[in-house]
Amino acid sequence: MTRRSVNWMELAGALMVAGLIIVAVLAPVIAPHDPTRAVAPTYGNPGPPSAAFPLGTDELGRDVLSRIIYGARISLTVGIAAVLVTLAIGVTIGLGAGFFGGTVDFLLMRFTDVMLTLPGLLLAMALVTVLGPSLITILTVIGLVSWTQIARVVRAETLTLSQRDFVIAARALGAPPRRLIVRHLLPNVMPIIVVMAALGTSGTLLLDAGLSFLGLGVPPPTPSWGRMIEEATIYFRTAPWLATFPGLAIFYAVMGFNLLGYGYLRRRGR
Amino acid sequence: MLIYLARRIVFGAVVLLGTSLITFLIAFVIPADPAVAMAGAKADPQTLATIRHELGLDQPLYVQYGRYLDRALHGDLGRSYIRRQSVTALIVSRFPATAILAVSAMALSLILGVLMGTVAAAWHDRPIDHTLLVFSLGLVSMPVFWLGTMLLIAGGLYLRDFPLGGFEGPRSLVLPTITLALGSAGYYSRILHTNLVEALGQDYVRTARGKGLSPARTMFKHAMANALLPLVTLAGLDLAGLLSGVVLTETVFDWPGIGRLAFEAIFNLDIPLIMGTVLFAAFLIVVANLAVDLLYLWLDPRIRLEQAP
Numbered sequence: 187m188t189r190r191s192v193n194w195m196e197l198a199g200a201l202m203v204a205g206l207i208i209v210a211v212l213a214p215v216i217a218p219h220d221p222t223r224a225v226a227p228t229y230g231n232p233g234p235p236s237a238a239f240p241l242g243t244d245e246l247g248r249d250v251l252s253r254i255i256y257g258a259r260i261s262l263t264v265g266i267a268a269v270l271v272t273l274a275i276g277v278t279i280g281l282g283a284g285f286f287g288g289t290v291d292f293l294l295m296r297f298t299d300v301m302l303t304l305p306g307l308l309l310a311m312a313l314v315t316v317l318g319p320s321l322i323t324i325l326t327v328i329g330l331v332s333w334t335q336i337a338r339v340v341r342a343e344t345l346t347l348s349q350r351d352f353v354i355a356a357r358a359l360g361a362p363p364r365r366l367i368v369r370h371l372l373p374n375v376m377p378i379i380v381v382m383a384a385l386g387t388s389g390t391l392l393l394d395a396g397l398s399f400l401g402l403g404v405p406p407p408t409p410s411w412g413r414m415i416e417e418a419t420i421y422f423r424t425a426p427w428l429a430t431f432p433g434l435a436i437f438y439a440v441m442g443f444n445l446l447g448y449g450y451l452r453r454r455g456r
Numbered sequence: 457m458l459i460y461l462a463r464r465i466v467f468g469a470v471v472l473l474g475t476s477l478i479t480f481l482i483a484f485v486i487p488a489d490p491a492v493a494m495a496g497a498k499a500d501p502q503t504l505a506t507i508r509h510e511l512g513l514d515q516p517l518y519v520q521y522g523r524y525l526d527r528a529l530h531g532d533l534g535r536s537y538i539r540r541q542s543v544t545a546l547i548v549s550r551f552p553a554t555a556i557l558a559v560s561a562m563a564l565s566l567i568l569g570v571l572m573g574t575v576a577a578a579w580h581d582r583p584i585d586h587t588l589l590v591f592s593l594g595l596v597s598m599p600v601f602w603l604g605t606m607l608l609i610a611g612g613l614y615l616r617d618f619p620l621g622g623f624e625g626p627r628s629l630v631l632p633t634i635t636l637a638l639g640s641a642g643y644y645s646r647i648l649h650t651n652l653v654e655a656l657g658q659d660y661v662r663t664a665r666g667k668g669l670s671p672a673r674t675m676f677k678h679a680m681a682n683a684l685l686p687l688v689t690l691a692g693l694d695l696a697g698l699l700s701g702v703v704l705t706e707t708v709f710d711w712p713g714i715g716r717l718a719f720e721a722i723f724n725l726d727i728p729l730i731m732g733t734v735l736f737a738a739f740l741i742v743v744a745n746l747a748v749d750l751l752y753l754w755l756d757p758r759i760r761l762e763q764a765p
Contacts, residue, residue: 304475
């Protein structure tokens with residue numbers, strides 16, 4: 187096993203994610219057009235890629251490139267914020283189960299088992315339909331259906347750590363639970379949490395895109411990549427570029443986070 | 457061993473009970489009045505009251521849940537508000553289309569995944585391993601509905617007489633199967649690669665090599681046996697997931713399966729049908745968990761011979 191501090195996968199992933207963040211932050215500077223306004227003369231018909239519009243225009247004459255650039259904002263926001271919600275739930279439950287053990291562990295883990303049997307996408311669809319699609323709803327719902335994996339991993343790590351000498355020593359010295367968790371367990375669980383966050387972001391990005399594709403994403407006119415593909419499906423024969431490019435954008439973002447996460451796991455030999 | 461099995465069955469039943477409770481509570485929170493959904497917005501209060509009484513909606517919550525559970529145990533999941541058919545019958549009628557797609561996608565993803573994982577592990581840390589690693593991560597990173605759409609575009613452009621949606625004969629199965637299989641194939645190949653590399657570093661494999669066995673024989677006879685076990689769990693649970701319907705792929709290809717049924721149920725707020733499809737999915741997962749446990753007993757002597765705690 188090579189012992190380099192960072193491997194090429196992590197580096198590539200970090201560069202891809204950094205690029206994505208830059209595009210999202212600088213969207214107004216980079217985007218050649220207003221993403222919500224008709225700028226092409228071909229109003230009513232999608233326009234093919236050209237010198238003026240490198241990725242073509244959609245049926246409302248809007249520039250696809252500009253919409254994808256602005257879409258990075260909403261996709262990245264949803265992806266990262268949803269992972270934070272997921273982590274908040276998953277880490278709390280995992281740490282709680284691993285630290286307190288006994289009945290608490292049993293109940294929390296059986297609850298996790300139940301959540302694991304529920305079909306995530308169906309559950310998310312039902313909740314978004316009932317609560318109405320808004321940014322807050324989507325973040326909450328994605329968090330509610332994706333935390334189980336993180337809870338399990340964090341619980342396993344906590345259980346292992348609790349057997350380590352420094353934790354046992356701290357406990358023997360009379361450290362209260364709060365201090366044990368915050369000062370001793372959490373910092374040591376952090377690396378695996380960061381990896382799960384990277385991998386989790388690729389998951390939430392795909393889930394958000396899937397919901398948007400089913401018409402349950404952040405409502406228009408906000409350009410979201412998933413919604414762009416959904417709107418493009420009726421033109422897939424006449425204007426294939428409409429569905430192709432937003433999908434490549436999702437692929438790029440998800441791939442970046444996956445390289446980051448798997449690169450770390452591979453370096454650690456997991 | 458019997459105790460072990462009994463424990464697993466009880467555990468599965470408890471999980472299913474919890475699932476049914478959560479499903480029931482979610483359905484209860486949905487702010488749609490079933491009586492209005494059935495009788496129409498213009499129904500008079502008298503009719504609505506009658507329907508509510510017939511459905512048992514005027515009963516306390518725990519009585520409603522008890523009734524629901526009792527009926528579900530007898531295979532009766534209620535009647536769809538919109539389609540006015542038995543939910544069980546609807547699921548049964550959609551199951552063949554979903555099942556054919558699920559089985560073919562699972563077969564393809566296992567073949568591709570095992571192939572890529574084995575090759576990557578055999579040439580660990582060589583260029584081909586790194587190429588396959590990036591390739592399989594790429595497969596995992598593709599949104600499934602986009603891949604499906606891309607295949608439709610390619611099919612429409614280059615394969616003139618290819619069916620573009622619907623379930624009509626074996627040819628219509630090709631594109632949705634590929635769509636579903638590629639992502640899991642990438643995932644399986646990663647898992648198998650990790651397990652194989654770990655197994656190849658174990659003492660018993662080194663012993664086998666030391667005895668003079670060929671690398672290929674060590675790989676397939678010794679390392680593979682252990683490395684495939686975790687894949688069995690994953691594939692079992694994934695198959696259950698596929699059998700309970702795949703909303704995105706079925707939407708792209710207009711596939712008349714359970715995923716579409718669930719999708720329509722959610723859009724119409726057809727509560728019995730939503731609960732039915734969710735519960736069916738959970739049931740399949742629990743059954744798959746049990747099946748995987750049984751398979752492990754057969755595949756892994758360490759569990760079979762272990763004294764049940």
